[in-house]
Amino acid sequence: MFSRLVVHLGGIPRGDPGGGPAAMNATKSNLAGVVVLYHPEPSVVENIRSYADDVDFLFIVDNSETPDVGLISRLRETFPRAEYISHGANLGIAKALNTGAESALARGYGWLLTMDQDSKAGTRMVPHLAAYLREANPADIGILTPQQLDVTTPEVDAATEAEEVATTMTSGNLLNLAAFRRVGKFEESFFIDYVDHEYCLRLREQGYRILQVNRAVLHHHLGKMRQYRVLGKSMVASHHNYVRRYYITRNRWQVMQRYKARFPEFYRKELKEFWREFYRILLFEEDKLRKVRSIVKGYVHFRKQRFGKL
Incomplete structure (x- = not known):
C-alpha cells in the first residue's frame, strides 16, 4: 500500500x-x-x-x-x-x-x-x-x-x-x-x-x-552518457548503473517478443542495439561485472515472466 x-x-x-x-x-x-x-x-x-x-x-x-x-x-x-x-x-x-x-x-x-x-x-x-x-x-x-x-x-x-x-x-x-x-x-x-x-x-x-x-x-539531459572516438569512429556509452541495466534488459526483451511479428524492423534494431550496448559496457564503462550480472538476471526474469520493481 x-x-x-x-x-x-x-x-x-x-x-x-x-x-x-x-x-x-x-x-x-x-x-x-x-x-x-x-x-x-x-x-x-x-x-x-x-x-x-x-x-x-x-x-x-x-x-x-x-x-x-x-x-x-x-x-x-x-x-x-x-x-x-x-x-x-x-x-x-x-x-x-x-x-x-x-x-x-x-x-x-x-x-x-x-x-x-x-x-x-x-x-x-x-x-x-x-x-x-x-x-x-x-x-x-x-x-x-x-x-x-x-x-x-x-x-x-x-x-x-x-x-x-x-x-x-x-x-x-x-x-x-x-x-x-x-x-x-x-x-x-x-x-x-x-x-x-x-x-x-x-x-x-x-x-x-x-x-x-x-x-x-x-x-x-541523458544522465552520464558520454561520447568516445575509436579508430576515427564516434561511439556513445550510456553509463547506466547496474540496476537500470536489469530493467532495460528485461523490458527490452519483453517488448521485442511482444511486437516481433507486428514490427519486425523494431525487433531487428533492438537486437542489434542490445549487443552494441553490451560491447560498449565492456569497452568503456565501470562496474562491468555487476552490469553484466544484471543483464543476465534481466534476461532470465524476462524468460520467467517476472516483472515489477526489483
Missing part, C-alpha cells in the same frame, strides 16, 4: 468536460501537462518553467519516498495553476504517467504534455506542437513528439516539417487522451525503461501514428 498526498497549488483546471469534438483540438484550454519527479535537483523548477505557461494546468507527480516540503513551497509560489501529487513511494514511471493521464481525463482535457524532470522545452516547443496538430488530422495521431537534442543529436534537423517515427521517449510529447482511453494505460509492470517504446508500438498497433514535429525542440 502507499499513501497518496495531493496538494492543490492554485488555479482551477478547465478542460472540456464534454469530451466532444473540441477535445481533439490542442488549444491551451484543452491541454494539460504532467511532469514526473524522483528526488529532483533544484533546477527542476527552471525546467518546469520552460513549459508551464503553455499548458492550461499542470500535474506534478512525485515518486520520491518522502515529499520535499521546501520544493512544494517553491512549486506553490512559482506555478499557480498546478497540482502536486505525491505517491509516497517510488511506484515507477508508468504509474506516475497513468496518474497524470487519468487526472487530466477526469478534468476533461483532450491532450497531455508528458515531461520528465531533466528535460527543458525549447523556445515555443509546445505551441509548435499544438500548431501542427491544428493543421493535421488529429484523430489518428497518438503522440506528437519534438526533436530531442542531447549528446547524440546536438543540432536541429528541420529539413522536413514533420516525420513519422517508430517510437519516441516519453518526455516532450503531446499524448492524445482519446487514444489513451482506447489503448489503455502505460505498462506499470515495467516500472521503468521501455514504458515509452511499448506504448508507442501499442498505439501504432491500434492504427495511431507517432509524429515528430521538427520545429519543436526538447533539450534532454
Whole structure:
C-alpha cells in the first residue's frame, strides 16, 4: 500500500468536460501537462518553467519516498495553476504517467504534455506542437513528439516539417487522451525503461501514428552518457548503473517478443542495439561485472515472466 498526498497549488483546471469534438483540438484550454519527479535537483523548477505557461494546468507527480516540503513551497509560489501529487513511494514511471493521464481525463482535457524532470522545452516547443496538430488530422495521431537534442543529436534537423517515427521517449510529447482511453494505460509492470517504446508500438498497433514535429525542440539531459572516438569512429556509452541495466534488459526483451511479428524492423534494431550496448559496457564503462550480472538476471526474469520493481 502507499499513501497518496495531493496538494492543490492554485488555479482551477478547465478542460472540456464534454469530451466532444473540441477535445481533439490542442488549444491551451484543452491541454494539460504532467511532469514526473524522483528526488529532483533544484533546477527542476527552471525546467518546469520552460513549459508551464503553455499548458492550461499542470500535474506534478512525485515518486520520491518522502515529499520535499521546501520544493512544494517553491512549486506553490512559482506555478499557480498546478497540482502536486505525491505517491509516497517510488511506484515507477508508468504509474506516475497513468496518474497524470487519468487526472487530466477526469478534468476533461483532450491532450497531455508528458515531461520528465531533466528535460527543458525549447523556445515555443509546445505551441509548435499544438500548431501542427491544428493543421493535421488529429484523430489518428497518438503522440506528437519534438526533436530531442542531447549528446547524440546536438543540432536541429528541420529539413522536413514533420516525420513519422517508430517510437519516441516519453518526455516532450503531446499524448492524445482519446487514444489513451482506447489503448489503455502505460505498462506499470515495467516500472521503468521501455514504458515509452511499448506504448508507442501499442498505439501504432491500434492504427495511431507517432509524429515528430521538427520545429519543436526538447533539450534532454541523458544522465552520464558520454561520447568516445575509436579508430576515427564516434561511439556513445550510456553509463547506466547496474540496476537500470536489469530493467532495460528485461523490458527490452519483453517488448521485442511482444511486437516481433507486428514490427519486425523494431525487433531487428533492438537486437542489434542490445549487443552494441553490451560491447560498449565492456569497452568503456565501470562496474562491468555487476552490469553484466544484471543483464543476465534481466534476461532470465524476462524468460520467467517476472516483472515489477526489483
